[in-house]
Amino acid sequence: MTFTSVLFLPYLVVFLILFYLLKQNTLRWLLLLGASIAFYLNIHLGFTLILFLVSIITYLTSIGIKNSKNEKSRVNTFRIGIFLTILPLLVSKYLLTLFKLLNDYFYFTEQSDNPLSWIILPVGISFYTFMALGYIIDVYNEEIEAEPNYGKLLLFLSFFPLVLSGPIERGKNLLIQFSNLPKFDFHFINQGIKLMIWGYFMKLVVADRLGLYIDLVYSNPNNYSGSSIALAAILYPFQVYADLGGYSLITIGVGQLLGIKIIPNFNRPFFASTMAEFWRRWHMSLINWFNKYLYTPLSYEFRKLGIYGILISLMITFIVSGIWHGANLTFIVWGILQGLFLSIEATMLYLKQKKGTELNSNYFKLPAIFGMALTFFLFAISQVFARAESVPNAIFLFKKIFSNLGMPYISSISLLVGLLALFMLLSYDFMLEFNKKRILLYLNKYKPLKYFILSLIIYSILTIGNTGSEGKFIYFNF
Amino acid sequence: MNIEIRKASEKEVPFLVRTIIDAEKSGTSILPYEKIFGLSEDETENILNSILKQNEEDCELSMDAFLVAFHDNKPIGAVSAWIEALNDVSSSVIKGNLLRQHLSMKNLINASKYWQNLQEVHFDIPVKSIQIGLVYVAEEARGNRLAEKLIKQQLEVLQKKINQKEEKVFVQVYHNNLSAIKAYNRIGFEIIETKENLDKNLLGVLPDTKKVLMQLINIKNE
Amino acid sequence: MNKTEVISQLTPIFQIVFNNPEIQISENLTANDVKGWNSLTHMILMSNIEESFKIKFSLREINKMQNVGDLISLIESKK
Incomplete structure (x- = not known):
């Protein structure tokens, strides 16, 4: 079952009624846990077992770190725990590719009967593994207390709104909320439904079309x-934004229905006027994770190297982030491009700051719109590598763009509908970015108009949207 | 002695750098630039060279602030003076910015531990008054009242620049430099303020931990 | 080393790293208040502070800093 399954909404309603009928906090989080496990079991039994395994390793590691007698055993517990937690992810995501690569050189077997071909990627493993790693590191750094209750930790990792594609939550934010679930408030329902509707619109109408x-x-x-x-x-890039952004809004909306606040994943990314700003607005939960647990320790190690240390850390961070997306050379190229763009920006900023000229977030002193266009353009180029089957394939695409432009094929109804919906999405973002007064139609103060527009959006979701199928979200592959 | 006084040009920059280093040492072997920024004397020379060539206005490190005395086309003396905060930016800020531009981060950070102490021996000069940075006369030209001539001519130039005759004129000197104080005294300067910082941090960093501020009370025309 | 001494030595470091002679240090100052203080410049700032005060920070200490007040007390505790 996913958010776009036919049965998801009826189940959600029943679940919500049960949730708010229960008065005791313990019963309520147990219900949440039960629903989360059922949700994930419905996808795959084997996947659920792996999730259990990771949660048990995470739990034992965190308790082990807390109860260590001396620093040495603390460090060892931490290292072993991190290794075991990440192992299922490494095996399921990279072992097959690694084997294929080695087989190319050493010919263990015929490529066709690869003994590892049974390995499939459990959906969500990249996300909950990162949540588990972040949690263990936080416990190790004494930023949070180790959760004594295994059930709550399991709920943290399997929480159904997040388990498939994030946002990559932090124990700091989520675990506390499980211990203190709020009473029913109509405001939660109102807000939650609005977020979900907009999320479905982004996903089913914009992204899918x-x-x-x-x-x-x-x-x-x-x-x-x-x-x-x-x-x-x-x-x-717009499709990915609408896809993962829509998914995230549904997640946040479902959380809101329960009175649980989930961290945002996007902040109107296409209005960023530099690459650095873009990465503070795009897939924020993942980038914050990498910033905290990889980039910061790296830049600490290399801090004596000044600006060079920064550049090395940026490059490594984005290459790893590329590899996180998948075991394919395309994602490594994608990561190198991001690292390169950010390194160039960082160097320009550094030189400018050193020269003493006025610091400006817009490096070229051009109107912000140029910065936005350039940022988008660079990101779109890098995304060709993320989307293409292989690096030669991506290069072929670029060659074709430059050698044989021709006329675009646009007589596709889907494209026109998608563009119209995209225009709505971007104009909504535009208003939020530049005009906080919310004069836009869907948030209009004049209620009849607001409800008319809302029903129009719902109508478009139901008629245009590819509802009811086991809809695929792009990030289920990662 | 046939002496010609004129504005400094880029050709004289190496000479000016020597006068600055000489004045900074104030008769000792301690060069504050060396200690504060962790530079060698050669590096200090190079950096002062490029700063002077940049010729930023109105501070002790601007080429424009210098008048040079020549004998047989050979520089034998120099004076530097400028109008304080003529364009609303104080000379110490201009100097700070220049150093920031020309020094590496490492050198600047080295200086960070002395900043506070140095502030305490720094005199703030009233805006639009004239400040003398240094006066230098080569050994062989001493005893000709060349210092006096240089100062007077420089004052005329600056007073013309701001269209005012009655301007306050100041000079800061390390307290150990008795010969300089005596020389300024002869021209009509008198000590109006002293500042001292006894922090052990500054030991061996400055030629003297005590500085005096002198003001021109009345020019003696003998 | 007391608080005032730490602040007076920190001030020029901030001014140098962010190339802004007007920065004044106070305990409540955070990265958001200083133009150019971001995740890129943060470690450059930290390594320069280490060099100026001749001390060493651990990553954990750097992570825990919320504002300049935390930084000042950390330096005080190491001097």
């Missing part, structure tokens, strides 16, 4: 002109 066009072009680039490929490349 754009996705149809993008998939078409990417799956068979030979049949399409360079300009069609360019259009697909430009639209892909």
Whole structure:
């Protein structure tokens, strides 16, 4: 079951009624745990067992760190715990590729009968493993107390709104809330539903419609002109934003229905005027994770190297973040590009600051719109590598854009509908970014108009949206 | 003695650098730049060279602040003076900015531990008054009242620049430099304020931990 | 070393690292108050403070700092 399954909403309603009927906090979080396990069991039994395994390792590690008699055993518990926690992720995500790579050189077997081909990636493992790692590191750094109750820790890692694709929550934020679940408040329901509706709109109308066009072009680039490929490349960042951003809003909305605050994942990323700002607005929970647990320790190690230490740390962080997305060279190239863009920006900023000129977040002293356009353009280029099947394939796409532009293929209803919906999404973001007065239609003070627009959005979700199927979210693959 | 006095040009920069280092040492072997920033004397020379060539206005490290005396086209004396905060930025800020631009972060950080103490022996000069940075006369030219000539000519230039005759004129000297104090005295300067910092931090960093501020009371025309 | 001494030595370091001679240090100052103080410049600032005061910070200590007040008491405890 996923958020777009037919049964999800009825189940959610029943679950909510039960949740608010229960008065005792213990019963309520146990219900949450039961629902979360049922949700994940419904996807795959084996996956659920792996989740249990990771949660048990995480629990034992955190308790072990807390009860260590001396620093040496503390460090050892920490190291072993981290290794065991990340092991299932490494095995399920990278072992197969590693074997294939080695097999290319050493010919253990025929490529066709790979003895590891039974390995599949458990959906959500990249997300809950990172939550578990962050939790263990926080306990080790004494930023949070080790959770004494295994059930609550299991709930933290399996919490159904997050388990499939994040946001990558922190124990600091979520565990406390499980111990103190709020009473029913109509405000929660009102807010939660609004967030969910907008999330479904982003996912089912914007992302899926754009996705149809993008998939078409990417799956068979030979049949399409360079300009069609360019259009697909430009639209892909929007699709990912609407897909993961929509998913995140549904997650946050479901959390809100329960009175639980979940960290945001996006903050209107396309209005960033520098790459650095972009990465503070895009997939924030993942980037914050990398910032805290990888970039900061690296830059600490390299701090004596000044600006060079910063650049090395940036590069390593983004290459690892690329590898996190998948065991494919395309993601490494993607990471290198991000590292490169950010390094260039950081160097320019550093030199400028050293020269003593006025610090400006917009390096080129051009109006912000140019910065936004350049930032988007660079990101879109890097995303071609993320989307393409292979690096040669991505290079082929670029070649085609430059050699054979031709006329774009636009007579696709899906594309037009998607573009219209995208326009709505971006204009909504635009208003939030630049005009806090909320004069926009869907948030209008004039109630009849507001409800009319809301029903229009719901209607578009129901008619245009690909509802009811086991909808695929892009980030289920990561 | 046939002496010609004119504004400094880029050709004289190496000479000016020597006069600055000489004045900073104030008759001792301690060069504050060396200690404060962790530079060698050669590095100090190089950096002062490029700062002077940049010719930022109105501070002790601007080429424009210098008049040079020549004998047979050979520089034998120099004076530096400027109008304090003529463009609303105090000379110490201009000097600080110049150093920030030309020194590496490592050198600047080295200086951070002396900053506070140095502030305590720093005199704030009233805005639009004239401050003399240094006066230098080569050994072979001494005893000709060249210092006096240089100062007077420089005052005329500066007074013309701001269209005012009656301006306050100041000079800061390390207390150990008795010959300089005596020389300024002869021209008409008198000590109006002293500042001292006995923090052990500053020991061996400055030629003297005591500085005096002198003001020109009345020019003696003998 | 007392608080005033730490502040007077810290001030020029902040001014140098962020190249802004107007920065004044106070205990409530946070990264948000200083232009240019971000995750890129933070470690450069820390390593320069280490060098100036001849001390060493652990990563855990750096992570726990909430504002300049925390930084000052940390330096005080190490001097």
